[in-house]
Amino acid sequence: MREHVGVQDTGDEGDAGDESHWKEVLEPERYEVLRLKATEPPFSGALLDVHDPGLFRCAGCSSPLFRSDDKFDSGSGWPSFTRAASDGVIVEREDTTHGMRRTEIICAGCGGHLGHVFPDGPRPTGLRYCVNSLSLTFEPEGGMKR
Numbered sequence: 001m002r003e004h005v006g007v008q009d010t011g012d013e014g015d016a017g018d019e020s021h022w023k024e025v026l027e028p029e030r031y032e033v034l035r036l037k038a039t040e041p042p043f044s045g046a047l048l049d050v051h052d053p054g055l056f057r058c059a060g061c062s063s064p065l066f067r068s069d070d071k072f073d074s075g076s077g078w079p080s081f082t083r084a085a086s087d088g089v090i091v092e093r094e095d096t097t098h099g100m101r102r103t104e105i106i107c108a109g110c111g112g113h114l115g116h117v118f119p120d121g122p123r124p125t126g127l128r129y130c131v132n133s134l135s136l137t138f139e140p141e142g143g144m145k146r
């Protein structure tokens with residue numbers, strides 16, 4: 001039995017209170033990814049080629065999750081980072097769906113699904129945080145939100 005910050009496992013249509021709130025405030029595509037753990041098609045994301053200095057925030061709760069300094073081009077088709085913006089902003093948990101053993105990454109602030117982290121990233125961390133563009137918003141350094 002896994003229990004986590006209001007995230008429901010697939011197939012569990014229980015308590016709709018919290019989740020219906022998200023359906024109202026998020027755009028449909030963002031809702032699908034953040035709350036239903038959908039994955040956007042590779043190379044489709046708006047933030048894939050963003051390399052300007054700035055901060056990537058959670059599209060659900062605006063928590064600062066990643067920095068552009070840690071973003072790299074992994075060739076995977078999804079925005080990729082070597083580490084989180086700071087300790088504690090991202091929760092990891094084991095994901096054994098789709099016949100694979102992966103590590104899901106979740107926003108600690110709102111429980112939104114972000115993507116997965118893999119141990120095949122570049123130095124210095126050796127980690128690759130593979131994140132859906134739809135889970136994030138980009139805030140350019142010293143500027144307005146796009």
Ligand SMILES: [Zn+2]
Pocket residue numbers: 058059060061062063107108109110111112
């Ligand atoms: Zn969040």
